[in-house]
Amino acid sequence: MLSFIRDNVQSVLIRFIVGIVALVMLSFGVSSFQDQGINVIATVDGHDIKLENYRYAFEQEQRRYRERYQDQADEAMKAANVSAQVVQRLINSSLVIQSAKDNGFTVTDAELANEIYANQAFQTDNRFDAEKYSTLLKSNRMDKISYELDLRNSLLSSKYQTFLEAGATISQSWLKKEFDKYQTEMDIRLIEIRPEMFAKDISLTDTQIEEYYGANPNQFKQKEQYRIQYFLLSREDVQGQVKVRDREIEKYYAKNKKKEFTTKEAFKSRHILITTPRDKNAEAMQEAKQMAQAAYEQIKANSSLFAALAKSISNDPGSAVQGGELGWAEKGTFVPEYENAVRGMEKGEIAPPFLSTFGYHIVQLQDTRQAQEQPMESVRSEIIKGITAKKAERRLKNKVNKLLKALETQSLEATAQGVDKEVITTKAFDDGTQLESLGYSYQLYTEMKGKKENDKGNFVVNGDKGTLVYQVSEVIPAKTKAFETIKDEAKAFAEREAMAQKADEKLSEYQAQASSKEAFEQLATTLKITPQDLTFKLTDPQVGSVRDVKRFQTSIYKMKKGETQSFAASGQRFLVYLSKKQISSTKKDEEELQKLKQQLREQKAQVLLNALVQERLKQAEVEYNSSMIQALNINI
Template sequence: MLQALHDKVSGTIAKVLLAVLIFVFSFFGIESYMTGRADTYVAKVGDHEISTQDFRGRFDQYRARAQASMGANFDPQLIDNPMQKRRVLDGMIDEQLILEANDKLGIMIPAQKIQDQIRQTPQFQSDGKFDSATYRAVLGSIRKTPREYDENIRKDLLARELPAQIMQSSFVTDLDIDTYLRLRDEKRSFRYVALDKLTADAPKITDAQAEEFFKQHSADFTNPEKVTIEYVDLDGAKLSVEAKPDEATLKARYEKEKARFVSPEQREASHILVKLPQNADAEAQKKGLQAATEIAKQAKAKPADFAKLAKEKSDDLGSKSAGGDLGWLEKGVTQAAFEAALFGMNKGDISDPVLSPEGYHIIQLRDVRAQKERSFDEVKPDLTKEFVETERDRVFSEAAGKFTDQAIASPSSLEPAAKAVGLTVQKTAPFTRQGGGEGISADPAILKAAFSDAVLVQGNISDPVQLGQNHIVLLRIAENGHIASTPKKLDEVRAQINLILVAQEQTTQAKKRADELYARLEKGESLDKLADELKLKVSEGKDVLRADASLDSKLVADVFALPRPAADKPVPLLVTLANNTYDLAVVTAVTDGDPATANAATRDSVRSELAQGIGYEAAKAFIANLRKEAKIKVAEDRM
C-alpha cells in the first residue's frame, strides 16, 4: 500500500499539485492555513489594539457617570447612541497616542506623584486621612492588587501629563492682555426697532398645494415600523438559592484564603521632602543632601516640632500643609528605598536623609500597628455571605447554560428555554426603533437586539442580551409581531400639511418684509422714519457691554459682530430672532475698553484665562497632529 501511495505522489500530477501549493503558501503565508484569527478590536492605533472589552468597560463608566449626574432626568437614548460611543472611543484613541508620544519623549511619572494621588483619593481615607486598611479593602472589592492600581494611576497621569505640560508652556504678553481688555470691556451704543409679527389673516392653502407638498414629502408621513417581542428574563437576583454552608466548608475556605484576613503591619509616618530636579547631576544631589542633612539634624534635636518643620521646609505639596503626615502605611505602598528605611526604624525614630527618585526624605515613625490576623469566628459572617453569593453565581451560571442551550436546540420557540429554568415567556406591547416603550422595551440593548438582522430579518432567537450582572434576556419577534412602516394617506395628514404650509408662508412673508425694510435702511432712510411708518417704538442701547443680559443675546451678539461705524454714519443691521421675528438696528458708537483701569488682580486673572485658552488650543492641535501622523483603524460595527 505504501508503495502504491509513493507511486501516486511521484508522478507528473503530484509535481503540478506541489508547485501550486508552493505558490499559494508563498503568497499567503503557510501560517494562515495553520491558524485562524478573527479581529476583535474596536480600534487599532498603530500596532496597539483597543479591545471590545476595554471599550465596553470605558463606555460603561461613562454611562454610569452620566446617570449619576443626571439622576431622574437620565435618558439612555442620549448616551447609548453612535455619536456618544464614538466620542468615548476617540478619547481612548487620543490617550493611546499620548502614551506613545510619552514613550518617544521620555516622559515619566514620579512614584511620589502616584502615591500622592492615591493618598488624596477620598475612598481611601478614614477621618480625612489616608488609611492603608481602607485602601486594601477597596482594592479587594474591585479585585485589583496595589501594583495593578498603581499602574492604572500611572497611565491616567501619563495621559494627562503631556497635554498639561503643553498647556503650561503657553505664555501671554502684556500686549495680549491689553488687547483682550479693550475688546472685553468694549461698549457699543445702538438704536433698534423690534418688528412685530405679521397680523394678517393666515394664507389660504389650496388642495393642489397640499397634494404637491405631500407628493414631495411622502417619506415624512409614514406609520413607523413596530415590533412586538416575546422574551424570557433570567435575573440571577430573583433566582431561588438555598445555600446553607456548614462549619467545615467555611473553615476549609478560611484556611485556604487565610492571607485575606491578615492585616499587615502598618506604620504611621510623616516626612519632609527635599526635592531634586529631574535627572539631577552630582552637584545638585550634593546640595540636596546637604540641605536634607541639616533639616534632619534640626528634626532630631526637637522631634516634637517635626510637623512645624515640615510645614516650613518640605517640598511635598501633598503633605506639607498637614505637617508631613502620610497616615498609616504598609509594605508595597511606597517607593522601595523609602519603605526599606521606614520599616527598619523604631517607634519615635527620625531617619537620616533617604534618597528616592523624587529627592531626599527625612522620615519620622510616629506609631506602629503590629500584624493582626482575624479569627475564624470574626470572619465567619463574611465567609457565609460570600458563600451565598458564590452559590448564587453558580446557580445563575447553570441556569444560563440550560437557558441558552435550549434556545440553540429550539430556535423557533422560547418555550423550551423558559421551561428549562422555570420561567414563563412574556410579551411586550408594540414599540418602534426609537423606543418609547414601557418596561423592558425601553432598554437600548433590547431595542438593538430586537431590530437586528438576526432577529428581525432572519427570525432567530437573539443572543443573550446582557442587562446587568447575572441578568440576561433572550427574545424573538412574536408571531405576526412585525408591523412594517406604511405610508399615510393624504386625508390623514391634510390638516398637518396645511399647518406646515401656513407656517412656511408666514415665514416667507415675514422675511420678505424684513428684507425690504432693511434694504431701505441701507439706502439711507432713517430708522425713525421706518418706525413712524410702522407705528413702532425706537429703543436704545446705550454703552452696552458684550455680556449684557438685559437685552436679547442674539441682538447683542450681532451688534458686536459689526464693523465700527464711520463718523456720523451709523451701521445698519437686520437681526433674525426666534419665531419669525426680526429687529432693525443701527450701531451709532463704539468705545474701547481701557486697560489702564484694570488692577493687578484683574490682569493676573486675564493672563491665566488667556494662557489656559491658548494652551488648550495648543494641546488640541498637538493631538490632532498625532492623529494625522498615526495609522488609525476603527471598526464601527464593533462599538
C-alpha cells in the same frame, strides 16, 4: 485627585465605576462583544476603537450638556460637533498609549493588581472580593481580559501624563506675569443675539422644507428596533437550595487566609513634595533642594507648621489640601526612596529632605501597624456569604442552560410556567430606550444586534438583577422616516437653520453699528434687549450663560477697554462691550502662586502631550468605518 505619589506608583488617578462599558478618554483594546467588524468605528495604527467605547464617551458628554444647557442641549451639542470631538479624543488616547510604550513606560502586574484590589466596587468589608469582581464584570457584559487590558492602558496613560507634568518647569518671572494675567478682572456689557429674534423674518415653502429633508436624511432616521418576550431569573430563585458545610468554610479560610484575612504591615505618614524638572536642570534642582531644606528647618524648629507648609508649598495636589496627609498605606505602596526613608524612622520623626524620581520629600512618620491575622470565627459569616453567592451563581447558570435546552422543543410560555415565571413583552426599543424593570437598553440592544425573529437566548442584566431568558418577537428594520410623517419636524429643523444663518448675518451688522458705548446702548434699546452686566477673571469656570467659556474669556482678555466685539461659538452669538479691565490684586500670596504654578505645570504638560499626539497623528494610519460613521451621523 489622590496623592501625587499614588497617582504615579499605584496610578489610582482613574477610578473605574462598575457599570461602565469603557473609559471616557481611553477606549480601545480587546472587545468582549462578538462581532468585532461591526463594532469597530475606527482603527488607529492597528488599534481598534470600538463602537461601545464611542457610545459610552458620547453619552457622558450628552449627560454633561443636558445638565448644563437643559432644553438647549441638543442644539449646543450639534453646534460644538460633539460626536466628532469624541471620536478624535478616542483617537488621541490611542496615540498617547502608543507614545507611552515607545518611550519605555509600562504598567507592572503588581500595579494593575493593586488598582483592582483598591477599587471599593470590588470589595466586601474593605477587602477585595474575587467573586464580586467576576460577578460585577459579568453583569456589565465585560470579561476580565478586556477590562484588565483597558485598565492597564488607562494606568499607562495616567503615568505618562503625570511624568510630563513633573518635568514642566515654570520660571518665577513667567509665574508672576501669568499671576497678573489671571488676576485681571473684566467688566463687560453683553447682548446675546438669539436666532429666535428673527423667526418673523423666516417663511419657508414646502419645497424648501422638502429640500432640507432631502439634504439631511440622517436627522430623520429611525434605527433598527427590537421587541422581545422574556422572563427573569435571579440568584434568589436558587439561593435557598444552597448549603454551605463547615469543611467548605475551613477550606476556604485556609486557602485565602493570607490574601483576604490578613491585614498587611502598614504605616501612616504625611509629606511635602517639591517637584524637580524632568531635564534635571542644575539651577532648578538646586532651587527645589533649597526650598525643601528651608521648609524642613522651619518644621524642625516647630513641627506644628507641617500642615500649613504642606498646604502652601507642596506640589502634590492630592495631599497638599489635606496638610500633606497620605493616610494609611501598606508597605511597598510607594516608590523605593520613600519606603527606605520610612523604614528607619520612629513614630513622630521627621526625615530630612530626600530625592525621589518626583522631587524632594519631607516626610513625617505618624504611626505604624503590624500585620494581623483575623480569626476564622470573626469572618465566618463573610465566608458563608461568598460561598453561597458562588454556588448560587453556578446553580443559576446551570438552570438557565437547562431552560435554553427546553426552549428548543417548547414555547417560551411553557418554559416560563415550569419555573413559575411570567412572560413579559417589551415595547419596541433601540439603544436609547428606557425599559420598565430592565432600565437603559443600550447593552441589551448590543446583545440583539444581528438577531432574527424567534431567535432565543439569555442575557445578564446590569446591576446583577438576574438573567433574562428571551425570545425575539419582532425585528423592525432601520429606515428614514417618510417626509409626510415628519413634515412638521423637518420644518422646525429647516426654520432653525435659516434663523441661525440670519443671526450670523445680523451679528456682523450689529458689530459695525455698535462702535462706541453710546451706539452699543442705542442698539440694545432698538433690539429691546437689556444687556447683561458680567464681571469675571480668566480663572472663573463660568461666565453667565456662555458655553465656550475659555475661548470667550481669552477673546475678551485681548480686547481694550471701550471696545466692542462680536463672539460666536457653540451655537451662541454675543455682542460684547468691555467697560473695565484691571488687575484686581497686586499682592502675590505664596499659596495662590503655588496653586497657579501647579495649574501652569498641568497646562504646559498638556500642551507638550498635544504636540506629541499631533506629531504622531501626521504619521498614523487612521481608517474610519465609513458605514458606521454615516449611520451615527458623525461629521468628521
